[in-house]
Amino acid sequence: MIKLKGISKFYKPNIYALKDINLDIAPGEFISIVGQSGTGKTTLIRLVIAEEKPTEGQIVIGGWDITGIQTREIPFLRRQIGVVFQDFKLLKKKTVFENVAFALESCGTPKNKIINIIPQVLKIVGLEEKIDRYPTQLSGGEQQRVVIARSLVHKPRLLVADEPTGNLDSINTKEIIDLLKRINELGTTVVLVTHNREVVNNLRKRVITLDNGQIIGDQSKGRYLL
Amino acid sequence: MLFLEISRVIKFAVQSFFRNIWLSVVTVFIIVLSLVSISILLTSNILTQHVLSVLEEKTEVYIDLTKEATTEQAQVLVSELNKLPAIKEALFITPEQTLENFKKRHQDDPLIIESLDSLEENPFTGSIKIKTHDISDFPVILNELSKKDYSRFLEIEDKEFTDAKLLITKITEYSKKIQNAWTIISSIFVIISILVVYNTIQINIYTQREEIGIMKLVGASNSFVRSPFLIVGMVYSLIAVVILVIISYPLLVVLQPYVDSFFQEYSLNLVEAFAENFIKVIGTELLIATIITVSSSYLATRKYLHV
Structure with a gap:
């Protein structure tokens, strides 16, 4: 699903955010990326959603080499990746309805499709009863579930949660973790970035540990190492 | 699908317009000022062109015939002159008509009339009245006439032409000065408008940064993200032009007496001229306003939207 080959990202004059990252994430995997603040976790996510370009290396998402992606191609990539x-x-x-609908409207989805899709995604996140509420009338967890619902509207093959x-x-x-x-389980690859030890330890899924911009651990049923 | 996207883009544009309504009002006001300034420039240009064309239309040169020229010879000459492409009209004026015209012109001067009456015979020879398509052709025509065989029938003196030419040159110079001044003023207004629209769009983008962020995150196309701001620019232009049309009529009515007293017999009915050239004038104004707003909106979106 995601292939990172020798990825480095540095900012001028000579600050490395990521150094020689090699990572292979299979379709349908649930992977946690952990590390302390400033270790390059968010930079990695920004590279995956083409918010930034790598200084060195190659990024392939679902067979699409996005290393030198053109600005006009980015929207097509983003429709395949849900971001939270x-x-x-x-x-x-x-x-809630309008927030989720906004994502679809922005991508040119017809109104009848929007009316069909929204109840489905809100059912997945368990908010079908709160369709007419405003964000301020929801708890933090519910708000995050709306965001997850919004990220699912394009039926992405990859969900990135930073x-x-x-x-919360x-x-x-x-x-939220149960929802992810x-x-x-429905088949979407999930990349979870977190520094919540308890979450990672309870998940018992693959864990990538980053430190100082480099991968220092990759365990298939890992625990929070740092 | 395209209609759907267009309608949504327009919806976002309208939201953007109303979200910063006072900023939109100020922006439209500045564009109106620019357009008024450009309109004054255009009106002054139209007025000058009108005065010059009336003046040229009225300018005619009388070339006196020598005493030896007979009426038949004069008529042959006139028909020859009418064949020249630069000449609009050549007309033979008999000595009697010339005398009559002269008396008419000086009817308030009894001394001249008495002196004329005391003469036993008509002192005037016949003359040929010449009108050209373009006043600048006069020297060429006069030069041509001097060279031809029939020059011995004509007493060519170009004083009348020189006077007309001088007047036209003066008006042209004067109007050029006015137009240069207005060009500078209009340019300043246009630059201010560009800066104001640019900053308004920047603020619009800032106000809608959350929506824009979400749009980009969920994969809205770059054109979908950018277009509402370009459309807002167009909406500013459209409203500005409508306001210009609304204020133009009363403004022209107020201006008319001043224009009449300044240009007198050469004056132009401004309201009529505006109505006659409505599509042309409004089209030009709309084009200028759209260029101002869309180019500044485009630059602002390029810089601040990163799409």
Whole structure:
């Protein structure tokens, strides 16, 4: 699903965010990327969603070499990747329905399709009852579930979650992780970036540990090492 | 599908317009100022062209015939002159008509009339009245006439032509000065408009940074992200032009007496001229306004949207 070959990213004058990253993620995998703050986890995600370009190396997503991706091609890549961030990035003046619909409207989806898709994704995240609520009327966990629902509207083969539980308490964290596991079971590859030890240890899935921009651990049923 | 995207882009554009309504109002006001300034430049140009064309139309040169020229010879000469492409009209004026015209011109001067009456015979020879298509052709025609065989029938004196030419040159110079000044003023307004629109779009982008971020994240096409801001620019132009049309009529009505008193017999009915050239004038204004807004919007989106 994702192949990173000798990926390095440095910022001028000579600051390395990532150094010689080699990583192979198979379709349908659930992988956690862990590491302390500033170790390059988010940079790695930004490279995968073509928010940035690598200084060296090659990135292939689902057989598509996106190393030198053109600006006009990025939207097509993004439609294949669901992205969830720590800050929920929801529009406060729009309801749950409108927030999810906004993603589809922006990509030119017809209205009848939007009306069909939204209840389906909201059912997956368990928010079908709160379709008309505004973000401020939802808990942090529910808001994050709306974001996950929005990221699922294009039926992505890959879901990237960068610290999705960073702003949540332990109960909401568990709910979100369970949701990600469920999405993974439906066949979507999930890349979870976190520094939550408990989450990683409970998952018992593959764990990539980053330190100082380099991979220092890759365990198939790993634990939080640092 | 295309219609759907267009309608959504327009929806986002309208949202963008109303979200910063006061900023939009100020932007439209600045564009209106630019357009008014450009309109004054255009109007001054139209007025000058009108005055010059009336003046040229009215400019005619009388070439006196020598005493030895008979009426038949004069008429042959006139028909020859009418064949020259540069000449619009050549007309034979008999000595009697010339005398009559002269008396008419000086009817308020009893001394001249008395002196004329005291003469036993008509002192005037016949003359040929010449009108050209273009006043700048006069020297060429006069030069041509001097060379030809029939020059012995004509007393060529180009004072009348020189006077007309001088007047036209003066008007042209004067209007050029006015137009240069207005060109500078208009350019300043256009530059201010470009800067204002650029900054307005920048603020619009800033205000909608969350929506833009989400759009880009979920894979909205670059054109979908950029287009609402270009359309907002066009909306500014359209509203500015509509305001210009609304204020133009009363403004022209107010201006008319001043234009009449300044240009007198050469004056132009501004409202009529505006109505006659409505499509041309509005088209030009809309084109200029659209170029201003769309180019600045495009530059702003290039810099701040990163798409």
